[in-house]
Amino acid sequence: MTLIIAGVVRVPPENLEGLRPHMLVMLAASRAEEGCLEYTYAEDIADPGLIRVFEVWRDSSALDAHFQTPHMTEWRSHWPRFGVSDRRLFAYEIASQRPL
Amino acid sequence: MTLIIAGVVRVPPENLEGLRPHMLVMLAASRAEEGCLEYTYAEDIADPGLIRVFEVWRDSSALDAHFQTPHMTEWRSHWPRFGVSDRRLFAYEIASQRPL
Numbered sequence: 001m002t003l004i005i006a007g008v009v010r011v012p013p014e015n016l017e018g019l020r021p022h023m024l025v026m027l028a029a030s031r032a033e034e035g036c037l038e039y040t041y042a043e044d045i046a047d048p049g050l051i052r053v054f055e056v057w058r059d060s061s062a063l064d065a066h067f068q069t070p071h072m073t074e075w076r077s078h079w080p081r082f083g084v085s086d087r088r089l090f091a092y093e094i095a096s097q098r099p100l
Numbered sequence: 101m102t103l104i105i106a107g108v109v110r111v112p113p114e115n116l117e118g119l120r121p122h123m124l125v126m127l128a129a130s131r132a133e134e135g136c137l138e139y140t141y142a143e144d145i146a147d148p149g150l151i152r153v154f155e156v157w158r159d160s161s162a163l164d165a166h167f168q169t170p171h172m173t174e175w176r177s178h179w180p181r182f183g184v185s186d187r188r189l190f191a192y193e194i195a196s197q198r199p200l
Binding site: 002004005006007020023024028040041044045046050051052054064084087088089090091092093094095096098099100 | 101104105106109123124127136140141142143144146150151152154166174188189191192193194195196197198199200
C-alpha cells in the first residue's frame, strides 16, 4: 500500500543556509531510491526554521529500506551541528488518490 | 474518512513577500474551520517560489465546505495580482496513521 510520510523537523533559522546543501544531498539521494515517488523539504511560511517534510513511498518495504541507507545515516549525523530538533513525522497508508 | 490534501502552487519568488500576509490570513481562517485538522504552506527548499500545501481534513464534507468559504474566494482573488500559477493538488484518502 502506498505510504505518505509527512511532518516536521526544526532548525534554528540562522542555521538553515548551512544545512541547505546537506538537505539537497539528502533530497537527491532519496529521490533516486527504488520505490520513492516523492521526497520534499519546505520551510513553513508562518514559522521560519520549521521544515515540512513530505514523502510518498510505493510501499512499506521501500520505506524500510530508506532508513537503512548510508545517506540517511549521513543526513542525521549533521543534525547536532546545525541544531536540528523536534522531529515529528507520521506515516499514512493511502486508500485512494485523485487530483483535486 | 480522513483526507490529506497535498501539492503545490507557484509564485514568482520576488512576489512571495507581498503574498505572505494573504497566505497568513488564509491559514488562520482555514484552521478555524470545522473539520480542519491541519493546514500549512511552506516554500520548497530546492525551488524558491514553489509553495507546498499540506492539509488534513476530517472528512469530505468538511473539505467540500472549505471550497465554499469566503476566505477561499478572497484567497484566489489575489492570485492574478501576484502571479500565482501551476496549482497542482491531490486528495488522498487515509486508511491509517501512525507516528514514524
